[in-house]
Amino acid sequence: MxxxxxxxxxxxxxxxxxxxxxxxxxxxxLADLMQEALTAYPHLEVIRDGDLIVARTNLGRDRRVxxxxxxxxxxxxxxxxxxxxxxxxxxxxxxxxxxDMKAGVAVQLKLxxxxxxxxxxxxxxWYDNEEVDSSLNGLGRLARNRPDLMLGDFAILxxxxxxxxxxxxxxxxRAVVRTHGSRAHSARAWMGENAIHAAAPILARLTEYTPRDxxxxxxxxxxxxNAVGITGGVAGNVIPDLCEVEVNFRxxxxxxxxxxxxxxxxxxxxxEVEFTDLAAGARPGxxxxxxxxxxxxxxxxxxxxxxxxxxxxxxEAGIPxxxxxxxxxxxxxxxxxxxEISQIVAVETALRAWLA
Amino acid sequence: MxxxxxxxxxxxxxxxxxxxxxxxxxxxxLADLMQEALTAYPHLEVIRDGDLIVARTNLGRDRRVxxxxxxxxxxxxxxxxxxxxxxxxxxxxxxxxxxDMKAGVAVQLKLxxxxxxxxxxxxxxWYDNEEVDSSLNGLGRLARNRPDLMLGDFAILxxxxxxxxxxxxxxxxRAVVRTHGSRAHSARAWMGENAIHAAAPILARLTEYTPRDxxxxxxxxxxxxNAVGITGGVAGNVIPDLCEVEVNFRxxxxxxxxxxxxxxxxxxxxxEVEFTDLAAGARPGxxxxxxxxxxxxxxxxxxxxxxxxxxxxxxEAGIPxxxxxxxxxxxxxxxxxxxEISQIVAVETALRAWLA
Numbered sequence: 001m002x003x004x005x006x007x008x009x010x011x012x013x014x015x016x017x018x019x020x021x022x023x024x025x026x027x028x029x030l031a032d033l034m035q036e037a038l039t040a041y042p043h044l045e046v047i048r049d050g051d052l053i054v055a056r057t058n059l060g061r062d063r064r065v066x067x068x069x070x071x072x073x074x075x076x077x078x079x080x081x082x083x084x085x086x087x088x089x090x091x092x093x094x095x096x097x098x099x100d101m102k103a104g105v106a107v108q109l110k111l112x113x114x115x116x117x118x119x120x121x122x123x124x125x126w127y128d129n130e131e132v133d134s135s136l137n138g139l140g141r142l143a144r145n146r147p148d149l150m151l152g153d154f155a156i157l158x159x160x161x162x163x164x165x166x167x168x169x170x171x172x173x174r175a176v177v178r179t180h181g182s183r184a185h186s187a188r189a190w191m192g193e194n195a196i197h198a199a200a201p202i203l204a205r206l207t208e209y210t211p212r213d214x215x216x217x218x219x220x221x222x223x224x225x226n227a228v229g230i231t232g233g234v235a236g237n238v239i240p241d242l243c244e245v246e247v248n249f250r251x252x253x254x255x256x257x258x259x260x261x262x263x264x265x266x267x268x269x270x271x272e273v274e275f276t277d278l279a280a281g282a283r284p285g286x287x288x289x290x291x292x293x294x295x296x297x298x299x300x301x302x303x304x305x306x307x308x309x310x311x312x313x314x315x316e317a318g319i320p321x322x323x324x325x326x327x328x329x330x331x332x333x334x335x336x337x338x339x340e341i342s343q344i345v346a347v348e349t350a351l352r353a354w355l356a
Numbered sequence: 357m358x359x360x361x362x363x364x365x366x367x368x369x370x371x372x373x374x375x376x377x378x379x380x381x382x383x384x385x386l387a388d389l390m391q392e393a394l395t396a397y398p399h400l401e402v403i404r405d406g407d408l409i410v411a412r413t414n415l416g417r418d419r420r421v422x423x424x425x426x427x428x429x430x431x432x433x434x435x436x437x438x439x440x441x442x443x444x445x446x447x448x449x450x451x452x453x454x455x456d457m458k459a460g461v462a463v464q465l466k467l468x469x470x471x472x473x474x475x476x477x478x479x480x481x482w483y484d485n486e487e488v489d490s491s492l493n494g495l496g497r498l499a500r501n502r503p504d505l506m507l508g509d510f511a512i513l514x515x516x517x518x519x520x521x522x523x524x525x526x527x528x529x530r531a532v533v534r535t536h537g538s539r540a541h542s543a544r545a546w547m548g549e550n551a552i553h554a555a556a557p558i559l560a561r562l563t564e565y566t567p568r569d570x571x572x573x574x575x576x577x578x579x580x581x582n583a584v585g586i587t588g589g590v591a592g593n594v595i596p597d598l599c600e601v602e603v604n605f606r607x608x609x610x611x612x613x614x615x616x617x618x619x620x621x622x623x624x625x626x627x628e629v630e631f632t633d634l635a636a637g638a639r640p641g642x643x644x645x646x647x648x649x650x651x652x653x654x655x656x657x658x659x660x661x662x663x664x665x666x667x668x669x670x671x672e673a674g675i676p677x678x679x680x681x682x683x684x685x686x687x688x689x690x691x692x693x694x695x696e697i698s699q700i701v702a703v704e705t706a707l708r709a710w711l712a
Contacts (some may be wrong), residue, residue, distance in 0.1 A: 032684035045633060081509060186606065188686050189606075197582070203556035206553050224544075228591070228592050229592070230586050230589060231587055233584055235584070236489070236633065243586065250542065268425050306543045306544050
């Protein structure tokens with residue numbers, strides 16, 4: 001593909017942009033194609049920062065809505081190019097990126113091109129490096145480089161939400177829980193202290209953990225605390241002196257990051273705990289007038305978002321933000337990633353109706 | 357060091373060969389130095405197989421004694437080069453390999469060079485890869501490649517025994533105990549099954565294990581069952597679908613290898629167990645005439661050997677074999693590994709007296 005045609009259907013456009021691979025760090029070609037296509041529309045001011053593209057209207061409306069999506073994907077696993085598929089009478093586009101989140105981006109691109117005079121000013125925002133370490137995130141970079149481009153009264157992030165409006169998101173932290181022992185030859189184990197054995201209570205506590213459901217502004221968030229990695233051992237005949245359990249705590253947005261850390265520290269009381277990654281959750285923000293108006297207009301049910309998303313970045317900046325996009329989030333990153341075609345059409349129709 | 361001088365004291369020679377690192381798989385340089393030094397002695401026939409060196413007398417004596425030691429060590433942990441140290445008036449050489457087992461090898465090298473006309477024919481045998489998987493063991497390789505070089509009436513292995521004669525050895529096996537789960541995004545952990553959490557009972561059983569003491573031909577062997585490694589985890593945001601605990605079982609020589617495997621299978625009932633390494637123990641063998649003669653001559657006490665050693669390979673071939681060497685075996689593989697200098701001298705003196 002040498003150019004991107006924004007006049008095709010959102011369904012076709014989903015396939016077109018999925019078939020330009022853009023694994024995190026490798027978004028340049030897709031960003032180039034998008035920039036070139038968008039520049040053809042005189043109602044849009046197009047600005048580029050790295051592989052992030054901003055396209056915005058400047059109509060002097062009294063309210064501005066930010067509508068955003070990331071253009072990178074997790075690595076391809078024999079699931080490109082896209083294919084049309086059907087299952088139980090439901091039609092899908094199958095392939096990497098269809099759910100997370102190029103179907104959402106396709107809808108946004110099409111509406112950006114066609115909505116010459118929307119009812120609110122719109123800042124369309126497509127960014128790079130969402131699927132990797134948060135220090136690389138394109139939206140984070142823009143907030144540092146051009147905070148003026150992130151001003152708005154309300155934000156919609158097109159992350160997959162099955163066409164529902166998902167408010168806020170859980171926070172996430174990672175920690176290493178560590179046990180120490182002392183090495184010895186395993187033939188005389190009683191001379192050492194086995195750090196892997198010492199980790200038994202860590203795993204026991206994790207198996208006894210019961211997730212908390214937290215009601216926040218009417219939405220129920222489920223938490224989760226899991227080991228996501230474990231390592232220990234020196235050699236096959238040595239009593240190990242170190243064992244590290246990496247845990248991931250997904251916490252409801254009624255806990256601050258400090259409170260979440262306290263919870264994990266208390267949970268693993270008696271063990272060394274080192275925090276390695278921390279991102280605050282976001283309250284739903286559905287009490288904001290523009291949010292309520294939006295939910296009513298698109299006629300979608302409001303639900304909690306379990307996964308951490310960049311709505312938290314808007315929330316932190318005081319901008320109410322929701323997730324709203326086509327695709328089943330449980331198929332994100334899946335080898336059988338596929339988006340229901342009818343959801344693409346439904347999200348496009350609802351978003352167009354609200355913005356027109 | 358560009359050459360090895362076998363005319364220095366056994367104490368100095370211990371330091372010299374410890375200061376040539378030879379972690380398993382990386383023995384070539386030390387083997388080269390030893391081969392070059394030994395070749396200068398015309399009373400020795402020197403043969404090389406990989407990084408194993410045989411040096412033997414061919415005096416037509418009616419009895420042949422094999423005296424052997426391994427030249428590899430476990431990984432270095434900031435404990436080289438060697439240092440002289442003193443504690444409570446006792447002098448030590450400190451550093452990796454001093455105990456396990458280069459002090460023993462140094463004594464052997466010195467006696468090999470000096471005993472031009474020993475009372476028995478001697479096959480000196482220094483080998484590689486003792487500290488790793490038994491499939492790599494240099495002595496095992498020699499038994500396959502050149503079984504003729506392993507013939508003898510009695511064998512002495514210079515493994516650290518505090519200068520006592522240690523009979524037989526425990527057997528050893530390694531197994532991987534495995535749990536399976538199913539992957540999911542950690543934001544929706546309830547969609548998956550956490551294989552690391554599923555390993556909690558494996559560690560719990562290990563912490564509850566009580567070692568058995570077994571009386572075999574008058575010597576008491578203590579068993580041990582330990583985790584020596586644990587791994588699990590896919591990524592920081594994925595519920596892991598696999599956890600593997602590597603365990604090491606040291607079993608008394610009254611259990612066969614089949615019985616030892618049955619014990620481990622029963623111990624981890626309900627979990628997948630895969631055996632990865634297996635070596636039979638050796639009964640003490642102190643009833644053999646040459647063994648009794650040797651014990652009487654060196655005036656040392658007979659004790660059980662806890663660690664598996666290659667005496668089991670000789671034992672299996674019908675050759676009575678004992679462990680006899682300087683160094684406290686409980687300091688083998690220890691970060692504070694250090695050998696008492698007086699033990700090096702004592703073992704050298706006793707061995708020389710018996711062989712001269």
